[in-house]
Amino acid sequence: MNLFSDIRALVIDSLNAMVAEGVLPAGLDMSAVAVEPPRDAAHGDMATNAAMVLAKPAGLSPRMIAETLATRLGADPRVLLAEVAGPGFLNLRLAPAMWQGVVNAALMEGRDFGRSTLGKGVKVNVEFVSANPTGPMHVGHVRGAVFGDALASLLAFSGHEVTREYYINDGGAQVDVLARSAFERYREANGLSPEIREGLYPGDYLIPVGEALKEKYGDTLLDKGEQYWLADVREFATAEMMKMIRGDLAALGVTMDVYSSEKALYGTGKIESAIKALRDMGLIYEGTLEAPKGKLPEDWEEREQTLFRSTAHGDDVDRPVMKSDGSWTYFAPDIAYHFDKVQRGFDLLIDVLGADHGGYVKRLKAVVSALSGGRVPLEVKLIQLVKLWKNGEPFKMSKRAGTFVTLRDVVEQAGAEVTRFVMLTRKNDAPLDFDFDKVLEQSKDNPVFYVQYAHARVCSVIRRAAEAGIAADDATLRAADLAQLAHEAELSLAKKIAEWPRLVEIAARGQEPHRIAFYLYELASDLHALWNRGNDDASLRFVQEGNVATSQSKIALARAAGVVISAGLAILGVTPAEEMR
RNA sequence: GGCCCCGUAGCUCAGGGGAUAGAGCGGCCGCCUCCUAAGCGGCAGGUCGCAGGUUCGAAUCCUGCCGGGGUCACCA
Known part of the structure; x- marks a missing residue:
């Protein structure tokens, strides 16, 4: 409704x-x-x-x-x-009956209140995280993961058919580096001292991978050349990293529907056929690019390359798909990957990327526009940086100094649900401050707490009612006579509840899950306000001792607010609190 | 230099064609014999970066500036 x-x-x-x-x-x-x-x-x-x-x-x-x-x-x-x-x-x-009707509708529909058919028949693919499989996820990935997951939930709630997808970048040079790094740990596991040269991944997380390699290969690889073991070790280590990443995501409460592999695009003709499709449209040619204006890269030299005419679809310059040595650029498999998504029949593609990928957006849109004949829109949501704060100071991250913060660190310190909510209290294209002290604070400075507190108060009211011998289960509340719910303060809360379905539509259309968080804060505020009115005016308390029917109508209102909070938190991936401790 | 994002209260930010521009923090003043005061109410605080344009109507859309950030061909 x-x-x-x-x-x-x-x-x-x-x-x-x-x-x-x-x-x-x-x-x-x-x-x-x-x-x-x-x-x-x-x-x-x-x-x-x-x-x-x-x-x-x-x-x-x-x-x-x-x-x-x-x-x-x-x-x-x-x-x-x-x-x-x-x-x-x-x-x-x-008429007041309209607002009373909203309260009843919220109770009847429960967590489905606000669900819509806005996206009926629309297949959406939300690709997010897509962190390189070379190590554990760090804070930089967390916001994108939370955003993508909440956006997917929001779209699903509005009737879209949603697929959550992770693109594994397992096809480039970085997984060779991973393999070499893991190999050093394998040597270490065999009692040799590892040589973590400059450029290799030094993290401890590869130690168990080295041990697992020993388990599998014993000492048989030790005296072999890289060409002998690289492919096997790469595959093994990549699989281990993906296990770890899946675990990290699970710790955040994120589950992907599909994992797609970049490597799987090579050697299968997928890249070639995607490029051919573009070539058939006259969008691939051999040519040279003009040097960029302003500061030139030091080693700039003009060279002929295989280019994609992305300017034909809104880009500023054409983009190379092949390096001068004849191998594909990173862009080429990405073209094939997006072609694959189009061919899988999605009506809308969404890529959630870090803001540093801003320069990549136009060429991706150009590819999807070309390969789908303009049928499939691609929306790219750029996620701005998260600035960490601790003890009132910015918390500097540095891989070299070993002070980079992993997703696990954040989840362990702040909790997955608090992290999720706080990460969604800002729109995606605005930078976000994440203060470890603040997010754990139990006060209204902390929006998670504030919203949870409101929900806990609703639960408290229902417990109170039970103690007073007033039936307040959902079935009873659904049948409650709401006609006496007429006070301006009460109708005001009902009006806020009535806005929920509209808000969900607006948030879904704009692909802006942060609106859910802001709305929940406002709804919680209205509930707290009504609660406090009960201090001055006893007739506004939810539980009216000795008056069952009146109590039930008021509790129905509170419960309706609680239902909306639950529904909203569910979209954000947060469990409502029954009580505060 | 090109492209993208941002510029709203002292601070952090919502609002993104509609009426007198909102919230939190910080400041000041109030509210617990009463369902959780972990809360609530009130006051003070603004030329919505600047200048044009479109419109019955612009913080919101368009153009150009100014300021901040990001990014820019054989990295992924």
Whole structure:
């Protein structure tokens, strides 16, 4: 149930009736007609811009349209009052029964309240994390992982068919480095001293890999040349790293549906056929690129390369797909990978990338545009950096100094759920401060705590009711008589609850899971406010000793708020708290 | 130099065509014989970076500047 879309439908019906009556001309475009909560509650419950939007195309004064519309809307039993205001706004005040209905709907639909069919029939692929399989995940990956996962949940909640996907970069030189690093640990496991040369991965996490290699190969590789063992060790170590990464993701509460391998694109003709598809469109050619303006790379030299004409699809310059030695650039398998995603029938591709990949966006969009014939949009969500704080100071990370923070460190110190919520309290393209002290603080400075506290209070009310002998299970609350839920303070909370389905749609359309977090904070704030009103005015307490029916209507309201908090937290991947400790 | 992102209260940030621009923190003043004060209410604080343009209406869209960050061909 979405009260805003219901009322918008009523407005559109009324406008159509006015067209039928000849008050408005036929053929008006009504797509810009909106029904929204006004900024100022004094203006009513909902406002529509219909008169102002239609005035010009209809050739009528906004005032005249608004007044005729107001008369019509005012006749509907759902509308208490419709009045024209300002330049032609139409402010609506709805009957209390509408808000009571929202409370009941939240209880009836439970965690499905707010679920929509917005994305019905739309297959979406969300590719995120895609960390190189060369070591454990670090903080830099965490935000992208949390964002991608929450976005996927949000889209699923709005009716999309969602696939969560991880692209394993196991095809480049970095996995050779991994193999060599693991080999040194293998030598170490065999009692030799490892030579972790400059450029190899020094991390301890490869020690067990070295031991596992010894387990598998004994000492048989020790005297062999690299060409003998590299491929096997690479495959073994990569698999071990992916095991570790899956474990890291699981610790964060993230589960992928599909893992795709870059390496699997090589030697299978996939890259060649993707490039051929582009070549057939005349988008591949041999040529030289102009030197970039401004600071030149020191070793710049003009050379002929195989290029993708990405400028034909909105890019600034064409991009090389093949190195001068004839091997593919990183871009080539990426072309094949995105081609593969298009061929798997997705209607929308989303890539979640670090902000440092900003320069890569246009060429990816160009590829997808070309290879899907413009059918499949690619959205790239760039994730800005996370700045860590500890003891009031920025926490510097350095791989060399060994002070880089792993995902496990963060999860162990802050907890997976707190981490998830805090990472989602900022939009993806804004930098985020993550303060280890703050996120664990139990106060309203800490949004996770604040929202959890609100939910715990709802649970507390229900426990209290039980102690007072008042039935307050969901089945009872669904049948509660909500007619007495009429106080302005109570309806105000119900109105916030009514916004939830609309908010979910807006968040899903904009692919902005942070809106969920902000909404939950506001909802929690409204609940805390009502709770405190109970301090001054005993009649506003949820539990009214000795008055079962009244208590149940008030508890139903609280429970409805709790249900929405649960639903919202579920999208963010956070479990609601039953009580605070 | 090109491209991308950002610029809103002292600080950290929401809002991204609609009415008098919001929240938290910080500052000041209040609220517990009462469901968790881990909370709530109020006050103070703004030329929404600047200048044009589009529009009935611009913090929001467009253009150009200014400031900050990112990124820029045989790395992935």
